[in-house]
Amino acid sequence: MRLRFDNAFLRELPGDPVAGPGLRQVQGAAWSRVMPTPVAAPRLVVHSAEVAERLGFDADAVADPVFAAVFGGNRLLPGMDPWAANYGGHQFGHWAGQLGDGRAISLGEALAADGSRHELQLKGAGRTPYSRGADGRAVLRSSIREFLCSEAMHHLGVPTTRALSLVATGEVVVRDMFYDGHPRPEPGAIVCRVAPSFIRFGSFELPASRGDLDLLRALAEFCIWRDFPWLLGERAMQPLAALRGAAAFDEALFAAWFHEVCTRTAVLVGHWMRVGFVHGVLNTDNMSILGLSIDYGPYGWIDDYDPDWTPNTTDAQGRRYRFGWQPRIAHWNLGRLAQALSPLFSGAEPLQAGLDAYAATWAECERDNACAKLGFADxxxxxxxxxxxxxxxxxxxxxxxxxxxxxxxxxxxxxxxxxxxxxxxxxxxxxxxxxxxxxxxxxxxxxxxxxxxxxxxxxxxxxxxxAANPRYVPRNYLAQQAIERAESGDETGVAELLEVFRDPYGEQPGREAYAALRPDWALDRAGCSMLSCSS
Structure with a gap:
């Protein structure tokens, strides 16, 4: 079981001089080294065969106990060098300061045989410097939801992070699901998330808020070089240090990059609105710089059409992140990113042009959605x-x-x-x-x-x-049924749903029950219509 790693994020960006999970304000650094906390009995529950194959894991490698040990946080493969990323963000419209990976630990950047880059990140792997007093763990219910939605969104054609594996830890985690004074022990689990990059809007907001313009510029240059290399053309083959020395990163390049971030974000939101997905917690630290869906927490799926619906009980009063508001919230979040990036520009015009491009692209996506969903040629x-x-x-x-x-x-x-x-x-x-x-x-x-x-x-x-209107989506009640089966010892429902969601636009004879409307019992049931940020 071998992977080839090129951990450019660690190599090219400044890190925290202090290692380990102790809580602290991390200044002048994009990351902190921290090891996953071992668990009692890692056991593979389910995995994505497609993601495993892309990374070079065959069936024998997945079945090897080493696989569960690695992706349960108990072992490292050669080349892995774990870290937690440092970032901030606006949460529910308010600046929250330093946030960071509080329960996510990246193992490394794996290079596939085709040269593609895949950051492997364990969610629920233990405390980091950014855990803010929490235990850094995740529970089985939220891990099942994240695993299933990551893969379902990919097959729906929605830009997203992927999920390699779901590992049960053999431990319990105490959670107060609705923060109402009723904590209970739940089975623990760890999901291995996979993406070319986990850099977020909040990654840039934090150094900007601190006046750390050197780190802000370094992060922007690195992000273009690693994650948007086509903007550099032939120069992308050069080492980052050489490009910095040659002053390759000028204002025009930053403007082109921000423009693409804006249009990718618009396309992403267009897909969410097309399939009826509600993210639930669209804080700026949950917005991918690559325009991917990330951080599947209190998400939900629209059943009866209601643009004012949100699954997140934390947002029940203001409904800031309701389904119908997602396009405007994404625009607001891009405005916060533009504000953070403004020191890289001599004026506001290029940033405003990017925001205008978002609006134009979203309008185009809305028209395209209408066309496709209604079956019109144009x-x-x-x-x-x-x-x-x-x-x-x-x-x-x-x-x-x-x-x-x-x-x-x-x-x-x-x-x-x-x-x-x-x-x-x-x-x-x-x-x-x-x-x-x-x-x-x-x-x-x-x-x-x-x-x-x-x-x-x-x-x-x-x-x-x-092709635009799926027959099968991860309805909240379907996920909850699989969760309850798994918590009672029958984990086969997770794999069953994964198989259904691999072909969301097909008819799938014999599986019609998975396309059934929300049953009455799910209307006001926790996990179906009521969710929280608790993991």
Whole structure:
């Protein structure tokens, strides 16, 4: 079991002179060396065969007890040099100061056979200098959710970190899930997360807040060199020190980089809105500089369409991170990143241009989503208005977002008066559907006329819609069922869901139950509609 490591983050950026997990304010450093805390009995619960293969692990290597020991935090492979990253962030709109990897420890940057870079990070591996008094551990329930969602999002086509493995620790972790004075012991677990980079908006905010412009510039230059090498062209092959010495990093390059960060973020949010994903805690320390979905905590999936819904009980009053606000929150977060990066620029124009690019790209994504989800060949302003009218009707009538859009492809648009019948199973309350049926039928008539104007063959339209509207998503109740089975000793439900989510757009005969609407028992159940940041 061998991997080749190139730990550029440690090599190229200044580190904490103090090693170990002791709590401290870490100044002038991007990282701190810290070892994972060993666990009692690491045991592999489930793994992603695709991620393992990409990294070079065959089936025999995964089955070897060494694999569970390494990715449970008990052993290191040659070349691993563990660290926790130092960053800050705005949490729920307020500056929170130093945050850092409080329960995540990166093992190293592995280079795959094709040269791609994969940072391997253990979530739940023990205390770090950034644990803020916590134990640095994670529980099985949140680890299952993170593992499943990481892989499901990839197969949905949403930019995301991946998950290599889920390891049970053989230990218990005490958590007060809703911070209401009722802690309980839960089984512990560790997820190995995989991404080209875990650098966040907050990575730049912290040195900027401290006036540490040397670290700010060094981090920006490193991020471009390692994570955005195409911006450097042929110069990307040169050592970073040589580029710094040649003053390759000028304002134009920083502007191009920020522009790409903004457009990637817009594309990411566009995918979230297309599939009905609610991140739940969109703090700036949870925003990837690469435009990936990271930090799957109190996330949720929209069932009945409600743009004001958030799964995070911590956000229950203000609903800052509600589903419908995600585009504006991402823009606000980019504004905080722009503020942090402003010392690298002589004026605000390049940063404003990046923020404007976000707005333009998000508007394009919103139109593209409407086009694809409704099955149009192209989309104009009138079509976007048609989609927004439908969304308002879906909210009033209590339509399930995933079920409705999937069933919309079954409507006979060649009929003079298209029937609601193919859509009825996508509504939660027959009375609400009946009250809104006339408006929905009127909308269907206009929709059918618009489809006929496109003159797309039915097969092409349906294929177009099915490629944008998944049949299977990680509904909260599905994950909770797998969690409860695992906590009672039956872990097979996790692997079953993983297999379903590998083909979210396919029909998967025999697995229709995994596409069922949220059952009534899940409406107000912890883990389904109520989640917290507790792990």
């Amino acid at each position: 989309c104009g302003d009138d079509d976007l208005a048609l989609m927004r009218e439908l969304q308002a009707l879906m909210q009033r009538a209590g339509a399930d977002m995933t079920g409705f859009f999937r069933a919309l492809a079954d409507v006979d648009v060649d009929a003079e008066a298209p029937s609601l019948d193919p859509l009825r199973a996508a509504f939660y309350d027959p009375a609400r559907l009946a009250a809104n049926a006339p408006a929905l039928e009127a909308w269907l008539a206009r929709y059918a006329a618009r489809c006929r104007a496109d003159d797309l063959p039915r097969e092409a339209r349906v294929a177009h819609m099915h």
